[in-house]
Amino acid sequence: MTFSFELIGYAAATLTTVSFLPQAIMTIKTRDTESLSMGMYSLFAAGVLLWLIYGIYLDNQAIIIANAITFVLAAIILGFKIFNTLSNRYKKHEK
Amino acid sequence: MTFSFELIGYAAATLTTVSFLPQAIMTIKTRDTESLSMGMYSLFAAGVLLWLIYGIYLDNQAIIIANAITFVLAAIILGFKIFNTLSNRYKKHEK
Incomplete structure (x- = not known):
């Protein structure tokens, strides 16, 4: 049963x-992270x-494995979002 | 600690x-469920x-509460997606 x-x-x-x-x-x-919400991904990650x-x-191994993999993926997505947001802000200042 | x-x-x-x-x-x-993936939401739900x-x-109460609420929300979204997909199919047959 267990x-x-x-x-x-x-x-x-x-x-x-x-x-x-x-x-x-x-x-x-x-x-491309244009349509992703920074707030939502920050909370989720x-x-x-x-x-x-x-x-x-x-x-609990199932909880550890699932959340370790999902955290790495979510952190990568959030990393791209932060990078894109900052580089867009920089480009606007350049113009 | 606990x-x-x-x-x-x-x-x-x-x-x-x-x-x-x-x-x-x-x-x-x-x-509107146009941009949502039926496959992804089915797996998630x-x-x-x-x-x-x-x-x-x-x-474990934390796991039960989190997943009960999320399951109800995901099931509602999936329900709209299935309803919209079926009614679009019906409309195409009507034309």
Whole structure:
């Protein structure tokens, strides 16, 4: 019984991580973050980081793996967003 | 020590749920699901449902609350997407 419930955790981790992948791949490929909300991604990345810390405290592998992968992807997207926002601001000052 | 780590779980639950709210509110208000991916939302909703079941198994309130709210919101969005897709298909047949 315990074994099958742990499998549910891994299935959950796989599904939510995989559902986030297309956005991450698109942003990494195109580097276009125009239509992404900085506020929303900041909250999301912070939340995923806290889930990761909480997963480490619970010593729960499914929670740790899902949130570690999602955090790296979300941090990359947020990094592009911050970079693009700052470089657009710089370009405006140049003109 | 345990108390503060449980707080991290609730903070994580709040942040990831809140970061999903703007999309949910926008879709419920406008009912526009044109730019949303059916495949991605199906995977996400299924994943969140499995996290909810897993949270019930772990008897972890932060995981249960976060995923229950997010599942309801994701299911509403997915419901609009399915309804819009089917009614567009019907309209095309009508022409």
